[in-house]
Amino acid sequence: MANLIDGQRVAQEARIKIKNDIAHLQQERGITPGLAIIVLRSPFGRMHIAQLKERNCKQLGIKSQIISLPETETEEELAFLIERLNSAKDVHGINIHPLPPHLSHTRISQLVDPVKDVEGLHFLNMGRFLLGSTFLMPFVGRGIINLIESTGVNLEGKRVVIVGRSQLVGKPVSFLLLQKNATVTICHSETKNLTAFTRQADILVVAAGHPNTIKGNMVKEGAIVIDVGVNNVGTHLVGDVDYKEVEKVADWIPPVPGGVGPVTIVMLLDNVVRAAEQQ
Numbered sequence: 001m002a003n004l005i006d007g008q009r010v011a012q013e014a015r016i017k018i019k020n021d022i023a024h025l026q027q028e029r030g031i032t033p034g035l036a037i038i039v040l041r042s043p044f045g046r047m048h049i050a051q052l053k054e055r056n057c058k059q060l061g062i063k064s065q066i067i068s069l070p071e072t073e074t075e076e077e078l079a080f081l082i083e084r085l086n087s088a089k090d091v092h093g094i095n096i097h098p099l100p101p102h103l104s105h106t107r108i109s110q111l112v113d114p115v116k117d118v119e120g121l122h123f124l125n126m127g128r129f130l131l132g133s134t135f136l137m138p139f140v141g142r143g144i145i146n147l148i149e150s151t152g153v154n155l156e157g158k159r160v161v162i163v164g165r166s167q168l169v170g171k172p173v174s175f176l177l178l179q180k181n182a183t184v185t186i187c188h189s190e191t192k193n194l195t196a197f198t199r200q201a202d203i204l205v206v207a208a209g210h211p212n213t214i215k216g217n218m219v220k221e222g223a224i225v226i227d228v229g230v231n232n233v234g235t236h237l238v239g240d241v242d243y244k245e246v247e248k249v250a251d252w253i254p255p256v257p258g259g260v261g262p263v264t265i266v267m268l269l270d271n272v273v274r275a276a277e278q279q
Ligand code: NAP
Pocket: 140, 163, 164, 165, 166, 167, 168, 169, 170, 187, 188, 189, 190, 191, 194, 207, 208, 209, 210, 213, 228, 229, 230, 231, 260, 261, 264, 265
């Protein structure tokens, strides 16, 4: 049976450092970091995660606000809001929740002042990141690396397979893993014979957005499996990995929920503090 990777514990350890950094920022410069979370009320918006972020902010001493907008919001209306937040002195970071299909997250992210781009998705920050900068790195990727390293594994020379190549997850995490000297393969929906790749992985990162994408027979014995997926199935949240099958084969696996989610939230808030330090 696999060991459980406890995302809540990893998140809690990170919170202690962030709390210290915030106290320092307040004492030295009188700054309270501020985060604005933009949520469009659509099936993609994930208001409950925004509320979870708000609770985390409160615990840490970050001033947060959720800006809840109708699903029909236009790009022009969003641009106007972001312009206002860009010049608000008490907002140091802007987080945009997944948008409905008529809006492009990539395009909207370019409207955020790069110094407030706590998602790390502005092309300036993404470009700097690819050149090795550590300022405002993509937060989901950072969370995944933290979770993997919490197992005590040394990533150097490890064979890592990532299932998914999105801007938010697959691509940034692949680059962070390369920086750690892992050997990285990225798979996607057009990959032929996915199992042939996943079975070779010492570490398998799955961010496909579909339940049961990875079954037990697709995993190498003793692997670390990081399930990034969050899918609503009935009233339950499940990952992309068939947990019951994979826990029998893998050495380490996080639960869903309670794995990647709590750590990525904390990494987002860490970016808010880094952003506030620069403003
Ligand atoms: P996305 O933009 O939909 O990307 C999914 C990726 O998976 C795409 O690259 C797609 O390939 C690939 N894919 C889909 N089905 C596949 C299959 N059967 N075999 C191989 N590759 C497949 O999703 P995302 O934003 O990266 O999110 C992925 C999952 O992670 C979602 O469940 C999301 O809710 C979750 N998530 C969790 C957190 C967290 O903090 N816990 C944060 C972000 C996302 P193509 O490129 O060829 O289409």
